[in-house]
Amino acid sequence: MASVDPRLDSIVAHMPGVKAAVREELAARADRVRAVVEAHRRTGALASGLTVRTNRVDSTVTLEDPAVVAINYGHVARDGSWVEGIHALEAGL
Template sequence: MAHVSRNLDARIAHLPAVRAAVRAELEARAARVQAVVDRHVRTGRLRASLRVETSATDSTVSISHPEILAINYGHTTANGRFVEGIHAIEAGQE
């Protein structure tokens, strides 16, 4: 009967090749998000809030701008006009 080692997932996640693959995927996703954000620069605050973080096994692309939901998904202005969102978050999920 086959035996699977305890913590096999953690051992695999820390392999250099796996970490490199995760990092490469993160960089590709971050580049897509950055490209969308770069096309929509008004004040520079959105661009400054974009962060790419990597730990030992995980990576995250985050946008901490306080209005990211309205910027990303769209919003209605005070005069009732709808402004389409930029969909930067979705660019990172493709």
């Protein structure tokens, strides 16, 4: 009967080729998010809060801004009208 090393996911995640592929994919996704954020730039706060981080095996693109949820998904303006979100997070999916 065959057996599988219980650490297989960790072994594969730490392989140089896998790590390189993850970094490459992250760079492409970060570029898509950055493009959407830059196209809808008003104050620059959201763009300055964009960080791309690669740890040993995980990678993330993060948007930090107090209004990131309203900016990304949309919100009701002071006059009651709907302001469509920029959907930058979805661009990175």
